[in-house]
Amino acid sequence: MDRRLSDRLHPLRNPLSSEAEAFRFLVVVIVGALLIAGAAKLDVYAGVAAAVAAVAGIAWYLRH
Amino acid sequence: MAAHAHAEHHEHHGPPAPHYSSRVPPGVLGMFLFIGTEIMLFGSFFTAYFFVRVVNGTPWPTPPFHLPVFVAFVNTCILVTSSFTMHWALQSIKRGNVWGLRAGLLLTFLMGLTFLVTQGREYSRVGFAPKDGGFATIFYCLTGLHGAHVFVGLSILLFMTIRAFRGHFSAEHHHGVEIGGIYWHFVDVMWIVVYLTVYIL
Numbered sequence: 001m002d003r004r005l006s007d008r009l010h011p012l013r014n015p016l017s018s019e020a021e022a023f024r025f026l027v028v029v030i031v032g033a034l035l036i037a038g039a040a041k042l043d044v045y046a047g048v049a050a051a052v053a054a055v056a057g058i059a060w061y062l063r064h
Numbered sequence: 065m066a067a068h069a070h071a072e073h074h075e076h077h078g079p080p081a082p083h084y085s086s087r088v089p090p091g092v093l094g095m096f097l098f099i100g101t102e103i104m105l106f107g108s109f110f111t112a113y114f115f116v117r118v119v120n121g122t123p124w125p126t127p128p129f130h131l132p133v134f135v136a137f138v139n140t141c142i143l144v145t146s147s148f149t150m151h152w153a154l155q156s157i158k159r160g161n162v163w164g165l166r167a168g169l170l171l172t173f174l175m176g177l178t179f180l181v182t183q184g185r186e187y188s189r190v191g192f193a194p195k196d197g198g199f200a201t202i203f204y205c206l207t208g209l210h211g212a213h214v215f216v217g218l219s220i221l222l223f224m225t226i227r228a229f230r231g232h233f234s235a236e237h238h239h240g241v242e243i244g245g246i247y248w249h250f251v252d253v254m255w256i257v258v259y260l261t262v263y264i265l
Contacts, residue, residue: 016096019245023151026249030144033256040264047265 013062028061095243099250102213106254109206113261116198126199129192136263139182140255143214146175147252150245160235162228169225169241172248176218183211203262210251210258217251220244 015025032054040047116122125131153168187204194204224244227233233241 014096016099016246016250019151019154019242019249022246022249023147026144026147026253029253029256033260036260037264040260044265051260051265 013064015062025061028058032058095246099247102250102254106209106257109202109209110257110261113202113206116202120198122198124199125203126197129190129196129199131203131263132186132190133263135182135186136259139179139186140259142175142182143179143252143255146172146179147249149175150248154238154241154245157228157233157238157241158235162231162233165233165238165241166225166228169221169228173218173221173225176214176221176248180211180214180218183207183214206258206262210255213251213254217244217248220247 014021016022036047036050036054039050117124149168149171153165153172156162156164156168192200192203194201221244224241227240
């Protein structure tokens with residue numbers, strides 16, 4: 001079987017592969033949400049910037 | 065060797081064992097694909113939100129309306145806590161603690177129900193209806209779509225809780241709780257995204 005695509009995708013963490021993994025992902029999202037809420041308290045645009053940073057951070061988490 | 069293979073051939077009945085090409089078990093893969101379609105569904109609603117708020121420049125919330133941010137915050141805390149009790153329930157049954165599973169599932173169900181009832185109460189007090197402009201429509205669509213998912217999650221939780229009290233799960237067999245747990249955490253993650261976009265930003 002040609003597994004080239006599967007092997008290339010392998011480094012990406014699947015946050016739904018198990019309940020424990022989904023829970024870990026939820027905790028990461030909560031941390032990101034706290035950062036966004038804190039920044040949005042100061043200014044809406046700071047909140048948007050924090051949201052972009054949080055999405056990047058979550059993407060990094062899924063890659064590692 | 066040949067005699068052993070011959071005996072094995074005679075012992076096997078029914079169709080051959082299925083061959084799985086995926087590394088993920090079929091049940092989990094099914095839930096994974098289902099959640100993939102759900103993310104696309106929520107994505108379409110968030111696109112509508114983006115167009116109403118950013119492209120059209122609709123004030124958020126549109127005066128004279130106000131969003132009940134504090135009630136939504138308390139509701140968020142309840143839903144997040146319910147994910148922790150869900151995780152505790154699964155960890156309990158993995159260790160063979162049936163009462164931990166039962167207590168965890170029951171608490172999760174009650175907290176999910178509290179979330180849904182509070183959201184319904186919020187709708188009756190918020191002071192605007194879906195027909196009151198783009199802001200109101202998107203507010204009801206996003207929170208209502210999520211509420212529908214909580215309802216589905218509660219139905220799954222109810223079945224899981226009944227099965228737990230009937231003794232259907234053990235340290236070796238708890239796949240039904242695992243799948244339901246994944247769905248519940250997904251619903252929780254989606255609420256955090258909805259809460260941030262609708263109430264905070």
